Amino acid sequence: MNSRAEARGASLDAIKLAVAIFLLVIGIFAFYYFASISTLLRVIGLLVISAGAAVIAFQTERGRLLWQFVADSRMEVRKVVWPSRQETLQTTLVVVVMVLIVGIVLWLFDMVLMSILRFLTGQGG
CATH class of the missing domain: 4.10.220 (Light-harvesting Protein)
Incomplete structure (x- = not known):
């Protein structure tokens, strides 16, 4: 039963990562496709889509591990003289x-x- 839950969690993580990558690809495509629109609006849109993709990616196990690594790194940087x-x-x-x-x-x-x-x-x- 436990291996089934792990397999389901791993497949759900893979789907979440795929959705995050898809969002990034769509955001980059839209940035260049709508070249006639103001650059400021395109950058804001790309940042919003990227933030959404990051939120989705950080919901996975790898995302949580990455976030923990970043937090640990910041703690170590604070210790540096x-x-x-x-x-x-x-x-x-x-x-x-x-x-x-x-x-x-x-x-x-x-x-x-x-x-x-x-x-x-x-x-x-």
Whole structure:
């Protein structure tokens, strides 16, 4: 009996997801089909249809799992200790200086190798 209920729930979830995808496809088609109507109205209509599709999709098991993942992610982001403005500027400055140093070293290395190659091939003056 339990496997029947799970199978029925899974098929209902599949139908809900199919309806949500169908709504999105219809909304996108309508957005381009009614190109003569104001862009603002078309965007509002597309947003409304997308919200409806999202509501339907979040009624499925996968939708609930996705919503739980988003909620957990937001909770973890709140725990992050973000750097101050000064720390960010200092780190950015260190990265820029290191990129310049590595670029100059690679440029010099390239010049040395090119000189060696020209000497070996006899193309140098």
